[in-house]
Structures are given as structure tokens and as C-alpha cells.
Amino acid sequence: MSETSRTLPPEALDEWAAALRERFDLSVEDVPIALILDLARDVANGVARPAAPFSAFVAGLVAGRTGGSPEQVREAVAAVVALAESWPDREV
DSSP states (O other), X not given: OOSSOOOOOHHHHHXXXXXXXXXXXXXXXXXXXXXXXXXXXXXXXXTOTTHHXXXXXXXHHHHHHTTOOHHHXXXXXXXXXXXXXXXXXXXX
């Protein structure tokens, strides 16, 4: 991947997810790609683009602290998305 092109095509994203699962001994259920991408989209649109990766990290941290099950991941993501959807428009 060149320095000018940092966007992953879908098949490369799948390969990257598989590499992460293998490296960290995770199941497919542990890495909900669509859920996290939806979270990033919702936060980027509701808050700001730079808030998206940070929010995904926080959702994972919260899920991990509550046990880290797939259900707890979904709950943490839902809470972050709800906050982003209620975030006031900050444009000046």
C-alpha cells in the first residue's frame, strides 16, 4: 500500500481482520466489522470524523471492562452510537 493510498478495499479489510483474529486468538464473532464500521460512520457524521476511531477504542475499552462478550460489545457500541446521535451540532 502506498503512502498516498491508505484506503482498504473490502477484501483487504477481510484479510486484515483475519490477521488480527489470528494474531490475538479471536473468533469471527469477536471482531464485528460491520458493527464497528457503522459505529465509526455514526460518530463521524454525528460528532466529527476524528472522533470515530477514538470512539471505537472507547467502545472496546468499555466492553472489555464489562466482560468483553459479543453482547457486551454490542451494548457498548449502542451506547456510543446513542451518545453520537444525541450530540448537539457544534458548528459555529
